[in-house]
Amino acid sequence: MSFRRAQVQDAIFVRILVPLKLVPDPDNANKIRVSDDNQRLDICSMEQKANPFDEYALEAALRLTEDGRAPRARQGEIVVVSLGSSETEVMLRAGLATGADRAFRIATSDDALDAGRVAHVLSRLAAQESCDLVLMGKQSVDGDSNEVGQRIAAMLGWPQVTFASKILAHSESRLEVEREIDGGIQRVLVALPAVITVDLRIVAPDAVRSKLTSEDFQYAPGVRFAPLPAIMQARRKQLSIVELDAFGPLPKRTMRYMRYELPTSKAGGRVVSTPSELVRLLASEAKVL
Amino acid sequence: MSKVIVFLEVKDSEALRPASLHAITFARSLSQSLGQSYSLVLMGSDISHLAETVRGYGAEQVYVIDSPVFSEPLAENFVPSLCRVIEHTHASFIIGAATAAGKDLLPRLAGTLASAFISDCVGAEVGANGILWKRPLCAGNVIAFCESCTDCTVVSVRHAEFEAACTNGGFSPIVLFDAAPAEAAAQRIQLFGYDKLDNPRPELTEARVVVSGGRALAGRFFEILGPLADTLGAALGATRAACDGGFAPGDFQVGQTGKVVAPDLYVAVGISGAIQHVAGMKGARVVVAINSDPNAPIVSVADYTLVGDLFELVPELVGELKRHTKNS
Ligand SMILES: Cc1cc2nc3c(=O)[nH]c(=O)nc-3n(C[C@H](O)[C@H](O)[C@H](O)COP(=O)(O)OP(=O)(O)OC[C@H]3O[C@@H](n4cnc5c(N)ncnc54)[C@H](O)[C@@H]3O)c2cc1C
Ligand SMILES: Nc1ncnc2c1ncn2[C@@H]1O[C@H](COP(=O)(O)O)[C@@H](O)[C@H]1O
Numbered sequence: 001m002s003f004r005r006a007q008v009q010d011a012i013f014v015r016i017l018v019p020l021k022l023v024p025d026p027d028n029a030n031k032i033r034v035s036d037d038n039q040r041l042d043i044c045s046m047e048q049k050a051n052p053f054d055e056y057a058l059e060a061a062l063r064l065t066e067d068g069r070a071p072r073a074r075q076g077e078i079v080v081v082s083l084g085s086s087e088t089e090v091m092l093r094a095g096l097a098t099g100a101d102r103a104f105r106i107a108t109s110d111d112a113l114d115a116g117r118v119a120h121v122l123s124r125l126a127a128q129e130s131c132d133l134v135l136m137g138k139q140s141v142d143g144d145s146n147e148v149g150q151r152i153a154a155m156l157g158w159p160q161v162t163f164a165s166k167i168l169a170h171s172e173s174r175l176e177v178e179r180e181i182d183g184g185i186q187r188v189l190v191a192l193p194a195v196i197t198v199d200l201r202i203v204a205p206d207a208v209r210s211k212l213t214s215e216d217f218q219y220a221p222g223v224r225f226a227p228l229p230a231i232m233q234a235r236r237k238q239l240s241i242v243e244l245d246a247f248g249p250l251p252k253r254t255m256r257y258m259r260y261e262l263p264t265s266k267a268g269g270r271v272v273s274t275p276s277e278l279v280r281l282l283a284s285e286a287k288v289l
Numbered sequence: 290m291s292k293v294i295v296f297l298e299v300k301d302s303e304a305l306r307p308a309s310l311h312a313i314t315f316a317r318s319l320s321q322s323l324g325q326s327y328s329l330v331l332m333g334s335d336i337s338h339l340a341e342t343v344r345g346y347g348a349e350q351v352y353v354i355d356s357p358v359f360s361e362p363l364a365e366n367f368v369p370s371l372c373r374v375i376e377h378t379h380a381s382f383i384i385g386a387a388t389a390a391g392k393d394l395l396p397r398l399a400g401t402l403a404s405a406f407i408s409d410c411v412g413a414e415v416g417a418n419g420i421l422w423k424r425p426l427c428a429g430n431v432i433a434f435c436e437s438c439t440d441c442t443v444v445s446v447r448h449a450e451f452e453a454a455c456t457n458g459g460f461s462p463i464v465l466f467d468a469a470p471a472e473a474a475a476q477r478i479q480l481f482g483y484d485k486l487d488n489p490r491p492e493l494t495e496a497r498v499v500v501s502g503g504r505a506l507a508g509r510f511f512e513i514l515g516p517l518a519d520t521l522g523a524a525l526g527a528t529r530a531a532c533d534g535g536f537a538p539g540d541f542q543v544g545q546t547g548k549v550v551a552p553d554l555y556v557a558v559g560i561s562g563a564i565q566h567v568a569g570m571k572g573a574r575v576v577v578a579i580n581s582d583p584n585a586p587i588v589s590v591a592d593y594t595l596v597g598d599l600f601e602l603v604p605e606l607v608g609e610l611k612r613h614t615k616n617s
Contacts, residue, residue: 029427029564041431053546119400139546141565142427145408147396150364154400159365159478162393165539176481180539181389182492183300187482188363194477200529200546201539221533252438254405258421259434269576269592271583275606278577278593279613286575286592288498288554289613 014076014172016061017131019122020095021051022088023142034260041260050091053137057198059223060167060208061135062099067212068219075212077101079129083108083118089239097226097234108244116254119151124247126156138163138197149197159194165201169211290378291328291349293320296371296385299333305342307495308386311448313346316384322415328352330374332367334360340463345456356468361480364394368401369469375441387445395445405437407444428545428568449494449551449572486540496524498554501543504530505559505599510537513603514558520610526550528566544569559599562587579603
């Protein structure tokens with residue numbers, strides 16, 4: 001199953017692993033319900049979508065492996081992977097259509113997973129496929145944990161660059177990355193192999209630049225969509241389905257969800273007609289002034 | 290020795306991050322329920338001068354690791370030394386604030402220890418069968434209770450949900466510790482620069498009043514909101530749209546994937562109230578919305594709404610607030 005890394009004369013061939021997670025439509029998160037026994041989340045009726053941060057990571061990977069002006073020719077390989085049911089395959093195919101080269105689905109039900117197990121499988125896959133970079137979302141917008149990327153880095157003993165808002169390639173194996181941290185922007189230089197997790201601003205027009213892309217090039221903001229011929233072509237790209245335990249015995253679970261509740265919502269407020277009335281109410285009724 | 294240890298964050302080698310004091314409050318109540326003590330861990334480069342200031346928080350011990358290893362605030366430099374303290378204390382619970390640094394470091398620590406990580410924890414129920422950790426999911430639309438299955442549990446605390454700890458007398462003994470060498474991975478990552486944001490106003494997650502603005506403010510973000518924030522002594526926040534548009538710095542973003550705030554008063558100006566934004570501010574005690582659209586989703590979250598043009602209403606509100614302060 002593993003591919004030999006191609007060495008094209010002096011240009012090193014970079015291989016990027018981009019994990020994609022399928023999540024319930026985040027714009028309808030307020031419609032999520034809890035089962036009567038508080039044991040399950042009821043998301044059956046909700047549309048499933050790719051985690052937005054993972055779509056941003058894929059866009060960043062595409063930008064890192066191309067000349068922005070000639071995005072068809074890819075300098076490197078992008079492998080997308082999801083742990084989940086067959087429903088994730090539509091998302092993986094969409095990833096292939098936008099430019100990823102190969103896909104893996106690690107067949108499992110979500111119940112069998114926790115962050116430690118996801119990180120175990122993804123780090124093994126990254127090693128097996130000789131990936132130079134794991135480029136992924138900083139958090140999944142359903143679990144909101146923000147931990148899998150850091151765990152992968154720890155497991156592989158690789159440097160981690162979390163919350164990346166800008167990536168500039170100095171060479172094929174050295175990247176300058178800007179991170180959004182409290183109180184400002186931190187800039188780091190990282191030598192691959194490494195794990196990078198991306199923040200929202202990574203899809204700004206000048207956020208990611210490969211060595212091939214000229215300095216004045218501006219991308220359209222956001223992520224790209226696949227043109228129709230690419231969607232057809234993507235059907236011929238390789239999508240391998242692998243069992244969850246193909247990477248060695250699963251590690252012991254680290255945590256388990258025991259119970260869910262819906263938060264209490266507060267009573268509706270009221271419309272106030274003028275700023276002076278607002279000030280009066282804030283002082284006398286709400287007592288915050 | 291304490292089963293509960295708190296990682297204290299130091300800002301620019303100068304001061305303790307106030308967020309860490311909120312994490313101490315959480316650790317205190319957890320250790321109380323467990324009938325245990327707690328200890329503090331202070332790590333940094335040239336930070337011995339801070340040790341005295343943390344002795345009064347009632348910790349059984351204050352571990353101080355002062356080393357040039359920490360001059361670059363990177364997780365790869367901190368994890369080995371934290372592991373050393375955990376090994377020495379046999380700690381079961383490692384607690385830190387869910388700041389940017391905490392969110393970077395604590396999950397890597399959990400990965401290294403193969404331990405559970407409880408992200409953005411908002412409470413802990415200690416019962417006969419163990420501890421249930423409470424944390425929000427799905428942009429705060431679900432509250433989950435989870436159990437750790439490992440000996441060690443690493444917890445990041447949603448600090449805005451807890452009060453800052455006060456000193457309660459006492460004089461914790463200081464234990465000086467040697468730093469462990471950085472991880473090998475540290476050789477492949479190097480700090481290259483830090484563009485510190487010049488923000489004279491209070492820090493978002495600490496402020497008692499927050500004024501936030503959305504896309505509608507466009508290029509007039511600071512011109513319109515600055516005077517309102519200053520009149521209220523408030524921190525400034527923003528929506529993703531305002532940050533992406535370059536009207537406000539990314540550090541201002543409030544929401545599911547930005548900062549979570551829980552002030553006494555939150556004023557949302559020209560903000561529609563998308564799920565991802567509301568996730569970061571619905572813990573506010575009183576919410577005011579200023580919006581031209583009476584049907585914007587923020588209105589159903591707000592206690593008081595002013596409907597109309599923000600460019601007229603906000604300056605008028607500033608005038609009224611000044612008049613109120615003068616008269617009272
Ligand atoms: C993965 C992901 C993560 C996200 N995370 C966050 C997050 O953490 N925080 C966040 O905020 N968003 C986040 N978002 C974005 C979120 O979905 C919304 O797009 C965003 O919050 C909208 O910002 P806004 O309210 O400023 O803009 P809009 O939705 O455009 O709203 C502008 C509002 O201003 C009002 N208005 C316009 N002109 C005037 C005027 N003259 N006077 C008064 N009112 C006026 C309008 O009626 C409207 O309600 C995220 C999105 C994604 C996909
Ligand atoms: N089931 C999964 N399949 C693929 N990637 C995942 C899965 N779960 C988590 N991830 C990745 O881990 C990142 C962080 O997720 P989390 O730590 O759960 O917030 C996500 O943005 C994904 O890239």
